Structures are given as C-alpha cells and as structure tokens.
Amino acid sequence: MTASTFSSVEQIVAAITAVREHPVLLLTDFDGTLCEFKDAPDAVILSPPRRLALSALAARPTWSVGIVSGRRAADVRQRAGLRGSAYYAGLHGMEIDGPDKQFQVPDLGALHDEIQRLGNALADATASFPGALLENKDLSVALHVRAASPRDRQHAERSFWTLARPMIEAGTLRLQRGECVFELLPNIAWDKGDAVRWIEADARHRHGAAAFPIYLGDDRTDEHAFDAVGDRGLTVVVGSRPSRAQYRLPDPAAIERLLTRLATPHAPH
Numbered sequence: 001m002t003a004s005t006f007s008s009v010e011q012i013v014a015a016i017t018a019v020r021e022h023p024v025l026l027l028t029d030f031d032g033t034l035c036e037f038k039d040a041p042d043a044v045i046l047s048p049p050r051r052l053a054l055s056a057l058a059a060r061p062t063w064s065v066g067i068v069s070g071r072r073a074a075d076v077r078q079r080a081g082l083r084g085s086a087y088y089a090g091l092h093g094m095e096i097d098g099p100d101k102q103f104q105v106p107d108l109g110a111l112h113d114e115i116q117r118l119g120n121a122l123a124d125a126t127a128s129f130p131g132a133l134l135e136n137k138d139l140s141v142a143l144h145v146r147a148a149s150p151r152d153r154q155h156a157e158r159s160f161w162t163l164a165r166p167m168i169e170a171g172t173l174r175l176q177r178g179e180c181v182f183e184l185l186p187n188i189a190w191d192k193g194d195a196v197r198w199i200e201a202d203a204r205h206r207h208g209a210a211a212f213p214i215y216l217g218d219d220r221t222d223e224h225a226f227d228a229v230g231d232r233g234l235t236v237v238v239g240s241r242p243s244r245a246q247y248r249l250p251d252p253a254a255i256e257r258l259l260t261r262l263a264t265p266h267a268p269h
C-alpha cells in the first residue's frame with residue numbers, strides 16, 4: 001500500500017494505537033519532516049510543542065524515539081532538545097548515537113582531509129552567488145541553494161560540479177541530492193535504511209522484543225528507510241513527492257498534530 005493522496009492524522013493515529021502487542025520504535029527525519037525548512041539550515045530548531053510531544057513519547061516505557069538526519073548526530077541532538085534518551089542518527093545514518101551504544105560506519109573519517117580541501121575550494125567558488133550556502137559538516141560538505149535565484153543556483157551548481165566531479169568519478173565521494181541541497185559524502189554503502197535496521201536491532205535488545213517500527217520522512221533519502229520498514233511497520237511521507245510510504249501528510253505542522261495526538265491520546269480532536 002502506498003499513499004497517493006493525503007491521509008488524515010486520525011487515520012494514522014488509529015493505525016498506531018491499534019498496535020498493542022509490541023513496543024513501538026518511532027523514527028523520524030528532521031528537516032522538512034519535524035521542522036519547516038529555512039533558507040539557512042542553522043536557523044532550524046524544533047518548536048516547543050513538537051519537542052514536548054516527542055519527549056513524552058520517548059518517556060513511555062514501551063516506546064523508543066529516534067531522529068535520522070543528514071545533519072551531524074550532535075547537531076540534531078542539540079536542535080531537538082529532547083528530554084530523556086533517544087537515538088540520533090547523523091550523516092544520513094552513517095553515525096548513530098543511541099541511549100547505550102554508539103555506531104559509526106568503518107572508515108567514515110578516512111577522507112576527512114580531502115573533504116576539507118574540497119570544501120574550502122567549493123566555499124571559495126560558490127561564495128559570489130547570493131543565496132548559495134556551503135555547509136561544512138566536517139566529514140561531508142553540502143551546497144544549499146534554497147535561497148538562491150534560479151540564475152545563481154545554476155551558476156553555483158555548475159561550479160560545484162566542476163570541482164566535485166573528479167572525486168565522484170574516482171569513486172571516493174558520492175553525491176547525495178536532497179531538497180535544494182547537493183551533498184558530497186564518503187562513498188560508503190550505508191544509507192538511512194541501514195541506520196533503521198541498526199536501531200531496530202539495538203531497540204530489540206533493549207526492550208527484549210522486536211518493536212513495531214514507524215518512520216516519518218520527506219526526502220528521497222528517506223525512501224531507503226521506508227523500504228527498510230516495509231509492511232512490518234508504518235511509514236508516513238511528508239509533502240507531495242512520489243513515495244513508497246503507506247501514508248501521506250502535507251507538512252511538518254501535520255506531523256506536529258500527529259505527535260501531539262499520539263502523546264495525549266485522550267485529547268479532543
């Protein structure tokens with residue numbers, strides 16, 4: 001089952017509350033799913049109602065909560081500001097900070113110096129295009145073009161390609177395209193789906209039973225996570241992009257309504 005039209009929050013709440021026999025593992029993307037996009041990624045922070053709802057769900061003894069993001073794990077932890085323990089998967093799942101355990105894909109830091117050199121060159125080459133922003137995540141670099149005019153976007157993308165192509169063609173870096181963002185990552189075969197499987201295994205160990213997985217996401221990179229969850233759990237895509245998720249909500253405000261309803265099951269609606 002995939003969602004071609006928008007679902008109602010109540011429909012999703014009903015499907016989740018019908019799950020009684022398992023612990024629940026709620027995993028969500030951050031930008032574009034939990035939080036509205038901003039021109040500067042640095043300006044995004046989880047709003048208090050969403051923080052409260054996620055913290056309340058994380059505090060339930062049979063629930064685990066996690067955020068799976070393209071940001072660094074420490075960055076997303078700080079921007080979420082959740083109370084209690086949760087999973088924070090950064091760099092599209094290549095690093096995971098869990099309640100009792102940490103994970104990093106082998107050799108993640110091996111290209112650090114090359115990525116920094118490329119990042120500096122990319123920052124110089126794209127600095128003259130207003131609205132184009134180069135984000136340095138230490139182990140990856142991302143060009144954001146959300147705030148750029150179509151013409152500046154085209155020029156910035158062309159400069160980016162010229163400098164990045166040799167390392168992509170050599171197989172050392174891979175290009176991850178997102179919503180108005182081009183990111184260069186170490187070319188390691190590991191995605192958000194692998195991160196979901198790692199977290200599920202760890203949560204099974206912590207709860208002593210397999211958890212019912214829920215995944216919320218908006219971007220192409222989240223499709224790997226939707227596939228990892230499949231029909232064993234529940235998946236929700238945010239926005240109108242074609243997706244393999246089971247349910248669809250229009251925007252992060254609808255995700256807020258979903259989280260608030262789940263956290264306060266008897267609230268009027």
Ligand SMILES: [Mg+2]
Pocket residue numbers: 029030031032033217218219
């Ligand atoms: Mg996103």
